[in-house]
Amino acid sequence: xxxxxxxxxxxxxxxxxxxxxxxxxxxxxxxxxxxxxxxxxxxxxxxxxxxxxxxxxxxxxxxxxxxxxxxxxxxxxxxxxxxxxxxxxxxxxxxxxxxxxxxxxxxxxxxxxxxxxxxxxxxxxxxxxxxxxxxxxxxxxxxxxxxxxxxxxxxxxxxxxxxxxxxxxxxxxxxxxxxxxxxxxxxxxxxxxxxxxxxxxxxxxxxxxxxxxxxxxxxxxxxxxxxxx
Numbered sequence: 001x002x003x004x005x006x007x008x009x010x011x012x013x014x015x016x017x018x019x020x021x022x023x024x025x026x027x028x029x030x031x032x033x034x035x036x037x038x039x040x041x042x043x044x045x046x047x048x049x050x051x052x053x054x055x056x057x058x059x060x061x062x063x064x065x066x067x068x069x070x071x072x073x074x075x076x077x078x079x080x081x082x083x084x085x086x087x088x089x090x091x092x093x094x095x096x097x098x099x100x101x102x103x104x105x106x107x108x109x110x111x112x113x114x115x116x117x118x119x120x121x122x123x124x125x126x127x128x129x130x131x132x133x134x135x136x137x138x139x140x141x142x143x144x145x146x147x148x149x150x151x152x153x154x155x156x157x158x159x160x161x162x163x164x165x166x167x168x169x170x171x172x173x174x175x176x177x178x179x180x181x182x183x184x185x186x187x188x189x190x191x192x193x194x195x196x197x198x199x200x201x202x203x204x205x206x207x208x209x210x211x212x213x214x215x216x217x218x219x220x221x222x223x224x225x226x227x228x229x
Contacts (some may be wrong), residue, residue, distance in 0.1 A: 002065075003163060003195050004030040004053070009062035009072075011048050011218075022048040023059065024218040030164075030197065035190040037198045037206035037226075040215035047168075049215065050199045054089060054166050055082040067163050084112060088157030092169035094149045096141040096156075102128055103137045106155045113160060120159075127155035131185055147178025154185060158194075165189065167198040171205050183208040 011023040022045050030036050040046040051057040052064055055071050058079070064072045071082060083089075096105045103124045110120035128137050131151040141149055150170060157165050167186070171179035187208055190196050198209060206212045207226050214221040 001032045002029050003032040003034075003067060004197075005063070005065040006052075007063045007065070009049075009052060009059040009064060011045075011052065011057070012060045021218055023052070026062070026215075026218075026220060028213055028220065028223075030195065032195055033190065033193050034211065035186065035196045035198075035209045037200060037209035037212045038215060039200055039203060039206045039212055041201060044215045045218040046199050046201075046215050048218075050166065050168050053164075053197060054087055055079045084109060085160055086163040088160065088162035088165040090150070090153050090157050090165065090167040090170045092172035094141070094146075094153045094173070096149055096152055098141045101138050101140055102133060102144070102152045102155075105141065105152055106159055109156065109159045123159060124155070127158050128152070130158075131155050145178070146174040147181055150174055150178070150182050151185065154182070154189075158189075164195045164197060167196065169200055170198065171200070171202070179205065 007027050009023055009026040010021070013020045013022060026049065038046050038049060052059055058072050062072065063070055066082070066086060071079070074082065103121060106124035106127055107120040110123065125137060128134060131154050133148060133151050133155070136144060136148060141152070144152065171182055174182065183205060186196055186198065198205070200206055209226055212224050212226060214223070
């Protein structure tokens with residue numbers, strides 16, 4: 001079953017008289033439960049593609065269908081709702097509140113969704129146990145290692161049971177050993193049925209996914225299947 005369908009997407013930025021084509025006729029499909037990596041060097045267009053996939057921006061032309069809904073035609077308010085309910089984000093910089101406990105960081109998206117305190121606390125605790133942080137729930141972000149903070153970020157991404165988990169350079173600020181642990185968590189989530197899309201410039205990290213889409217100069221250069229799962 002198709003979960004994501006990107007069709008002939010083009011993204012153009014205009015600055016004065018200068019036109020910059022960031023994405024040029026991008027098309028691909030990601031099935032429900034698939035784990036896909038998008039790889040490209042700096043300036044390749046992968047960050048722009050991440051913004052489109054994350055409903056943070058809309059394409060200049062082309063379509064982005066997520067769970068049967070054309071995201072490319074939505075208003076800003078509708079995009080915000082998609083981000084809150086359909087997409088779980090994991091960023092390179094973690095984006096955690098520093099003096100807040102792991103449980104409260106994970107529960108944050110559920111507060112915006114109006115979920116009761118008891119329910120969101122219970123769900124946050126379950127998710128932290130799932131990522132191996134059952135003994136770190138009351139630790140603040142400043143008391144955690146980089147790898148542990150990224151696990152909290154993954155738990156937070158799962159809090160609204162999103163259609164897709166979108167990770168942007170999730171291993172960029174952690175050690176090699178911690179990166180391996182984080183990628184194994186992603187693999188485990190994929191095996192549970194989650195759809196994952198990871199943006200990275202590292203082929204060794206992309207190898208954990210089932211499939212890799214290589215992007216260069218705003219175009220898809222090639223696709224490969226991986227064998228590490």
